[in-house]
Amino acid sequence: MYYVFTNGGESKAELEVEEKELQVLQNIADLTVKAAEQAVFKCEVSDEKVTGKWFKDGVEIQPSDRIKMTHIGRIHKLTIDEVKPSDAGDYTFVPDGYALSLSAKLNFLEIKIDYVPRQDPPKIHMNTSSSGDKNTIMVVAGNKLRFDVEITGEPAPTVCWMKGEELVSEGEGRVRVETEKTLSSFVIEGAEKEDEGYYSITVTNPAGEDKVELFVKIVDVPNPPENVTCTSVGEDFGMITWDPPAFDGGVPIKGYLMEKKKVASTRWTKINFDAKKMIEGVLYEMRVFAVNDIGISQPSANSKPFMPIAPTSEPTRLMVDDVTDTTCALKWRPPERIGAGGIDGYIIEYCIEGSDQWVQANEEPVGKNQYRVKGLPVGEKMLFRVVAVNVAGRSPPATLSQSVTIREIMEQPKIRLPRHLRTKLIKLVGDKVNIVIPFQGKPRPVVTWFRDGILLEDKTVGTRTSDVDSILFIRSAERNHSGKYTLSVQVENMSDSGDIDIQVVEKPGPPIDVHVTDVWGFNAALEWKPPKDDGNCEIIGYTVQKADMKTKDWFTVFEHNRRPSCTVSDLVMGNEYTFRVFSENICGLSDVSGISKNTATIAKTGLDYNRPPFKDKDVSHSPKFTAPLVNRIVVAGYSAAISCAVRGFPKPTIIWMKNNMIIGEDPKFLMQNYQGVLTLNIRRPGLFDGGKYSCRAVNDLGEDEVECKLEVRVAQEKGTETKN
Structure with missing residues (x-):
């Protein structure tokens, strides 16, 4: 078992090695020799690389000066020079690695002096048992055939080879006969299909005649398979069919090999008999090889490109959108998994509850995610289902969980006035007016338009109404189209209305x-x-x-x-x-x-201008602090400052105090006044500088005062502080 692992998966295959049968093309024949003559045992097998051993009466023969063993191509020979009576016996050739043996007998003929001439009728010694059928010789097209036939008879017979009624020439040509004393060889160089047929060998001498017929069969690799076609596809596989080869090569077909490749690639990959693990959405081509005992055929013509595609998953969120006396409107969402095949549309089916006879509602797949099934029986309970279709077929169905009763549902009419129409709609003269107002209600409401409380009958103002909305349109607006338009929808004794103010304007006239x-x-x-x-x-x-x-x-x-x-x-x-x-x-x-x-x-005189007397504005006011003092916490030894802001006119006098005591000219304190921003700087305050600080501003019109609390702390070694 062979395995291959990749980061995308794994694959395995089993390799079976079938031992090729060794064919005997020429068997060894019995020999009868005289003393001091040469004895030659010869056989021919189908494989040139096969070696073997020779045995006499079960004992392996060792080469010597008189006994020689040769192996040239497919022919194995045992040559015995100057035959002795002790050489007589049973001789066997055993190929190495095969359960096969070829046997013949060596007869020693003692010479007897006989003055009477001896005549033996001719005899053809032919052995075709290794080729299967009797008197049938099988040869692979393009190979060489050499068939040696031993001939006996006294006197030496005349040999004649025929193919049908045609004489086979001797000594020349691609198909020829070679004759040596007691051996006649039939030779075909580069066998071709037209060489196949019945052949006969006839030997004659004065003592008689012998004839043998044989059939030469030319075998070859088969022709390529035909009509390679992809019959169906799935998400990652395709099913392939083909016709057998028109010519099987003369031997039965043992099997087929398949290869695949991507259309955009030139690399072919061998696969098993079903093209699995393909990539969805990629175009592939296939080709097939036929295999017989001789070999593998040429590849077939490429199949038409095909793409592995799987059906989608079922549609989602199937629900009922509307029901009337004879119709039912459905809507749904696309499938969660669509794949490379996309969606060609949807098929809607329905059946009566309790029945399994589903009826297709639409002849052609619908592209939208909604559909109204019409012609339903009134009052029946119906089941509905939706399937998605693409080139790979139908998806699993999405079915409503509950049946639907086909009956009109009463719904109160309601106008949904768009937000931009809730205020006055202003249009220029000549503009187009196109107003769409949606509404709802069941059964279909009766829609009426009014203008300024009067039924709309102006032919220049058009209306169009559908099941869910009404449209008011004016092709070219005029000023007389201005007014309040009212849309009224009514279902039996229930009604609703909406008003739209339209004002058509244009440029004004001159003053x-x-x-x-x-x-x-x-x-x-x-x-x-x-x-x-x-x-x-x-x-x-x-x-x-x-x-x-x-x-x-x-x-x-x-x-x-x-x-x-x-x-x-x-x-x-x-x-x-x-x-x-x-x-x-x-x-x-x-x-x-x-x-x-x-x-x-504009005259040139009368240019004098009497300026009115100037009167100063009184800006005096009492002091008022615009920014108060803020409580502060400072660290002892580090300079600090507190500040505030005041305004007043005349400029007020500023008095800083600590704990209600005027600070005066104490050098530890620096008092500043910059454009009404008052700052008190305290140089390196100690614990005794903590307390309540206040600032008082005084002028002739009044006074104002602010205060804050200043806390001084001393940092300790362990990180704590002491408060004042």
Whole structure:
């Protein structure tokens, strides 16, 4: 048993070594020799590498000057020179490693002087027992056949070889006959299929005739198998079939060998008789070899590429979405395991509870994860199941755990108004209006549209309603389409409604009655009235432009001016100005402006300006601390500071105190005042410096005071502190 281990798994195979049968192509024949003649025993076996031993009467023969043993190719010879009467006996050749022996007898012929001429009829001594069938010689195509036939007879007979009615030539040609005294050899060089057939050998002399027929069979490796086809596939295997070879080589087929390869590769891999452990989603090709006793055929033509693919797992989360008197809507989720084959669709089946006769609801697989089964019997309890299909077949079914009664379910109507429609919907003139409002209710609600409380009958406003929503659409909005639209859904005596405010707007018209009301210095005052047409929405401002009458170039002086009046400043002395005003709403500026009826001329005189007397502002106020003092804990020997912030006018006087005692000019303390930030610095405080510190600010308008607690601690050797 052979094993192979990889990081992806393991494989094993069993090797059976079948001993090849040794074939005897020419057996040794009995010999009759006279004294001092040479005796030659010869045999031919099918394997050139086979060695053997010669025995006489069961005793192994040792070579000598007179006895020689030779082995040339497949022919083994025992030659005995100058035969003696003691050489007579039974001779045996035993091949090494095979339970086989070839025997013949050596007869010693004593010479007798006889003056009467002796005649023996011819005799053909042929042994084809090693080839199986009687008088059948088997040869592998392309190999050489040499068949030696011993001939006896007195006088020496004439030999004739025939193939059918055709004479086999002697001494030349690929198929020929070689004759020596008592031995005739039939030779075929490079055997071919057309050499197969019946042959005959005929020997004649004055004493008679002998004839033997034999059949030469040419065998070869078989032709390649045909029609290699993949009949089915799985997740990691494929089932392969093929037709036997058209020609089996003349011997029975013993078996087949298979190889596989990936389409994108050139490497073929030998496998067993089922192509397991393939990779799902990879294209493979297969080829097959036929095997007989002669050898292995050429490979067959490659099979068509095939891909190992497994069906998906069952769909998940199958549930009922809706039920009516004759239909049932189902929905589900895709399978957890899909694989390389993907999903071609789903098949929905149903049956009556208690029955096992499943009926397919859809003729073609559906691609969506939902389906409505129609034509169901009213009031029946039905079971449903869904299977996923792909090129590998059907998945296991996903079945509802409980039966479903086919009956309409009453559900209160409800409008689900989208969030963006809960406020006013503003559209420009000419825009498309397309509003989708979903609703629910069973049976299907009756849907009605109203505009400003009146049934909607305007042909320029279209509606379209389905089982789950209603659509209001206007191909080109006009201002007269503005208003409140109401959608009402009703199921029997239950109803619900939703309102949508639509406002169709456009740019406003120009302001009217634009005129200059006053001119002084470098300034001009303008006034106007709102436009007659506001574009169906609020005016959010005005844009004012000025132009010098000399250049006629317009310049913007105000944008988004909210009031219908303004004062234009920084006019140039001596110039005459005209003005225009654009009204503005959410759509933009009006296309046309309102132009002032009169102009403003900036005169060169009257430029004196009487400045009003200046009055100082009183900013006096009593002191007030804006940042208080904060309690502090400090370490003895390290300088510390406390601070606060105060404001007041006139500038207040600052008084620092410790335990309600004025500190004064004590050099241990440094008092600072920087722009109202008051700081008291304490140089290397000791335990006696702890206590309550306060800061008082005083001016003519009042006073204010803040205080804090300062705690001084001394660090001890063991890490503890002493409090003051």
